[in-house]
Amino acid sequence: MGFLERGIMWNKLPVWQVYSWWCHFFLLWNTIDGQTRYSIPEELKQGSVVGNLAKDLGLVVSELYRRKLRITSEAGKQYFNIDLGKGELVVIDRIDREELCGQRPSCLLPLELVVDDPLQLHRVEIEIQDTNDNYPRFLTKEKVVKIAELVNPGARFPLESAQDLDVGINSVRSYLISKNDNFKLTVKNHKDGRKIPELVLEKPLDREKLPVHNLILTAVDGGDPVRSGTSEITVIVIDINDNAPQFERQVYEANVSEKATPGTEILHVKATDADEGLNGEVEYFFAEQTTDLILTLFEIEPSTGAIVVKGALDHETNYLHRFDITAKDKGNPEMDGHCGVEIKIVDINDNIPEIFVTSLTTPVAEDSATGTVIALLNAKDSDSGDNGKVTLRVSSECPFKLSPSVSNHYSLVTNGHLDREKHSQYSVKITATDSGKPPLSSEKIILVELLDINDNPPVFSQPFYVVYVKENYAPGNILCSLSATDADLGDNGKISYSILDSKVQDVSVSSYVYINSDNGSIYSMHSFDYEKLKVFQIQVQAKDQGSPSLSSNATVHVFILDQNDNAPTVIYPSSAALGSLSHQRMPRSAKAGHLVTKVTAVDADSGHNAWVSYKVAEATDASLFTVNLYTGEVRTKRPVSEQDDSSQRLLIEIKDDGEPVQSATITVSILLEDGLHEPILDLRQKVVEPSKKTGRITLYLILSLASVSVLSLLTFLILAVKCIRSSRSSGSCCMRRSDCDDYKNPNRNLQIQLNTDGPIKYVEVLGGDMLSQSQSFRSCMSPMSEYSDFTLIKPSSTTDFKEVISVLDASLPDSTWTFESQQLRVSAPQGRTATLTHDARGRTVDDDVFVKGQN
Template sequence: MVCVVTVQRPKRYVSVLFVFCGVWSVALSVTRYSIPEEMEEGSVVANLATDLGFDVRGLSQREVKLDIIHSKKYLEINKHTGELYILEKIDREYLCPMKLEVYAPCLLKLDVILKNPLRIFNVELEITDINDNAPHFRRDRMELDISESASPGETFSLTNAVDPDVRTNSMKTYYLSENEHFSIEIQSGSDGAKYGGLVLKKGLDREEQAVHNLILTAVDGGIPARSGTASIIVRVLDTNDNAPQFDRQIYTVNITENSPIQTLVLKLNATDLDEGSNAEIEYSFTLYTSEKTQEVFSLNPNTGEIKVKGVIDFEETKMFEMHIQAKDKGSYPLSGQCKVLLFVNDVNDNYPEITIKSFQGTIKENVAMGTVLAVISISDRDSGDNGHVDLLINEHLPFALNKSSEGYFTLVVSETLDRETVSEYDITFKVTDRGTPPLYDNETLVLQLLDVNDNAPLFPKSFYTIHVMENNAPGSLLSSVTAFDPDLHENQYLVYFIVEKEICNISISMLFSINPEDGNLYALKTFDYEREKEFLFHIEARDSGAPPLSSDVTVHIIIIDQNDNTPVIVSPWRAQGSVLEEVIPRSTDKGYLISKVIAIDADSVQNSRITYQFLQITDATLFSLDQYNGEIRTMRMFSYRDPRHHRLVIVAKDNGDPELSATVTIKLSTVEHVIKVFSETTEFPLEYDIFSDLNLYLLIGLGSVSFLLLITILVIIVLKCQKPKPAKPTPPCRNSVISQRNSTIADSTLVSSDAYWYSLFLAETRKGKVVVRQPVPKGAGYMVSSLPRSTGLTETSESTASTLQVGN
């Protein structure tokens, strides 16, 4: 579809031509306008917004740009009205100098580029000629020597007039001043130029008139017409009746462009039948040969050799025309003329050109496939295969080239992009022609990918196990739980927090805290292994993208036991700070069980293993102490030399580092007879036994027994009256010995996981007997219960004892 709009202006007009109004891809079809040259600056050519169909209100935001190809910036676009106006006067003769080729319109090629979204409109502006130049001769004075023997009808070449205007405004005809001997003959050259030849109408008589003064007028075809004049002076010479003749009137030669200097093009040959100086020939270019041709080729005046002396460029001139005359050296020289036509053969001497019309240097990594990144135009000044150009990009890139129109390509996204894999692409465009050898050029563009939040934070491990020693300081650093996010900027900034949950009705956030910036995990309280042994919760890392992405990790806190509990001696029981007194008969045998020391430790495993040692002993040969079960036995029988009173200090030490210990002091008194003795440890209490072994010292024995009985009664009374010190309250849910300690350890159950307490024991207290029972099921611990003194140890009494069981 073709649309033409003509706008009348004073003495001028503007033609608007739309060619192929449809749009194909990014580059639009060509829109052509036609204006005369020399329009005033500021003159409006057309309204591009109206003609091309885009909204004027969005021009400032869309960054409209006018790109003039291979020329100065003669025009500009008004970004407020969309009008295309003249920025600088356009001289058609300067912009499109006249060449030898057939007339072609003078076109100014423009690209109108709009962004957001990207659109390109191809505009051609045809500059039409006006008659602003008058014809002028290259020589204002022409002198001709014509022999009087010249025959009527002979033609003499004259300097032609040139007019830089074209077509109807160019050179049209010549007029010769009135005379009876000469007339003007007008000829047209291959480039349309008008040449005038002086024709002899009537024979000359030098004796009648030796000089003829003529005026030659050149007139163009403009309205109004313009003209120029030159004077012709004809001198009549004496007879030289034979003129040189060329063997051919027209020579046709093919020459390759860029031929080296001094390359022989053609050797002319002209002959003259005269003799002497009238037969000596000199070659020269006539005035019909253009100055451009004479700059490129040289003519030897003596030999007639035509050689290359300048650069031959096919893209500038495809054909040269030479007019050559051969003139003899007679007194009245005669000349002959010929025409040489040189056709230039193209070689691949121009590199292909690549022009980036538009390019987005940065895009988001999640851009849709098919998005246009750049618009590229390619060209080559050569012709044929030498001017056929192919465009390629480097391989293994997620981009593709699509041809949008002749000489235009678009670069589009062809695969999914990932900034975390490749953050920057170097895209090299390579243009290659099809000449032999081919020529190529390239240009590299750098494309950067902008990050989007498409990666969730990633922890290096899915499960963290953190060991914490009990009795830690509140606020101590436990570990650093950090994640990694390959995104950038705010998409990479991570915030850490603990996923809220409750443990034993206590919020996890009251036990632990995490630094939201670096993932450092802190303990908010001091942990006690005897109360809590492990915690299991989740930590979540969340980035700052929009929308944010997150991931979590499981954290397992394991509390490590520390030797922080001192062993407690529960048997034989004695008031704090007091000394335990025991009475044994001196007649005991070897291996007699004097007492059994039992200590418990609230710690676990190695820290709760108790060993017993004598700290002080009056006679190391008399008593032995089992380091594992705490049994004190006699190593031999008493002799009369042994003292009656012994002091034993036993220390119970745990297996921790550093080790903790407790001591008990036992004072042993030996008597001949005792009222009460203990058998070896059993689950049943021993009944009182009265020894009646009468001997010769019966009176002494009865007295001693009475005395010891009195002492025993006094000691019991004193112990009854003594008020025990209150014990510290035991924390709730603590895996330790629970005792009110108001008067005794009665009505309490002592639990320990130590295997050394597997045996049974019985110890006397002020209120009853202490019994260590068998281990509870599955090794959960051992129970120590108290019984009243008056109650016998039976199955029934065992069930009535107060018992507290705490599992490991």
């Protein structure tokens, strides 16, 4: 290193100091490392290497860029920088020890090194060694000394001390006087370390021989190379007044508070003169070399020697003032004496503590663990003693706390859970208070911003949506719009919508609809057919763009509303399948009300759209035949006469109740024949049996009636048990027979099952004939129906649903089903079905119709 001297300075400390140091070390060893000291001379060239910080602090050079090694200094000016490529501390500016430390014997320049990830604080002290770069100099280049010729040899005359800004060995070490015959030079060591030169008379002066002596006083320092300064001493030899004033003490000492106001008396100096008259009258003055600072702070009363305060005193700027007082008599020539004065400025608590933020990490992740270091703080008070002892505290309402460190350093760390959604930033108030009386305090606000973490999933405005769309709805139109919100920011709160893959009738739901990923609007891909699809559900996912991303789902239930887009279809007579003409025969002996045939038609629509009605549009003889409006039964209106044509044609029109009305027609051709008889007459003839068989038939009837009674009783008991069980879980299962009258025969080909679609559940009754279509009816089956008819009713409450189910259970003992919801879907054998849908308040969603059909 050449002239550089570096190393870690270890001092021998007392036991209590060592114990205190180790306590602080173990308390905060992971935040602030021990101190490192380097020693360098002042005036070092820029670019000079002070030391290898990476090596001495145990840091890895390759990690210095990543960990952001940097310097913070309490000084207002930066003198050093770090070469991150080598880990060396280098000089970047001129260092003048005298400018930094003045006359203090030790000059330490503290540096704080901060590294991140993990955060560490290293304290480095740079000891600035003095170099002999200043010459000794005298404040006055010419000094006049008046000496009476009667002064005896050995008399001493104090001379001005030379000032050298260097310290230690580089300060003034000795004085020299130019060669002469009458004087020699001695140096007096002051107790404060100063060297005061004195001119000593060796031989008596003779004014008549030499009235003026010109001498050169040289001050020499102890540096290498040696530097010196000179002052001219002019000695004027005078007569008379041969006694100089003498002070009572060589040095006067006093203490004064820094808050002393101008005019406050500090002390008195006193000198006496053995002469009489004017030669013994003494006046006091500041010495000629007194600095301007002393002259602005103090003044002396010439006649009394009282030293008083003149200007504002400041302990923090200068706590000790030294100057000399000269006492002069009024003799001719005048004589003077000298003394020193030392005034100590007593500190008062007049400085507010200061808070310095040496390092601040912001923003801070909201999921930071408790104890995460946010900032490094330093407190400083220019006062001394208790007045300069500072403590910091943080406001209690924020989730942060201060951890004390060494040398008035603190770490601001997290002390609780952070949530950016509640507080996006914190204004942390730090209060610094000293220990003075009264104490002084100051505050500093540190803004800590929170960095958003993706900790909130998107939230839909509602968990599920219900959408009603008409069939044949134009493709590409919007079905509904979903909305979700996310409390996070940026990408963490940016939401995209998508449809989760699912099946609708073995086809992906994405074939039916698509969604706008930006705004959540759902559009149809094609039109819907109620007869093929009545309800389906869509699982929509809202996902944010955080890492990792969070998501939530919502269900959209799409109900297809029926439109009257299907005309009635004739399913009986079956011959109509081959065309629009049906051939029927009937006897001419038919009476009024004779059943000729029954036209049965179904409509693929539902509700009012499927309510079919029959009427005769055209007839060969309109007075002979009529058709039932609801059942389609073709009967004779009057008995057939011989005048009626043997060939009759009926044009029957079947209409639904939709809007607009859809219709179909069928032509029935009826042939009147003479040889045919009514089946009822044949039956009556067959019933006439010999009387001997009457008793046996009666026995059979009694046995059959008893069997039916036993079976009815068992059925009633089974229904009662089911009603009791059902009433415990879902209310009532009672059924009023009046709701479903005029029905006799049960249809045992129906199959009832419970279907679910998301939160919507329904019961489906499926028919077994070859034309099973998904027609929707509100159905009640009666065991007394003669023609296997079914009736659509409108239930007024959930209880009415269960009454319907009770009838179905009684009429369809071979089927198995359960009832668990407020929707009932029934499919009749002819292909008719009904959907009973109630909302959450029990209100029926669809309108209800009354329809009778017959096989």
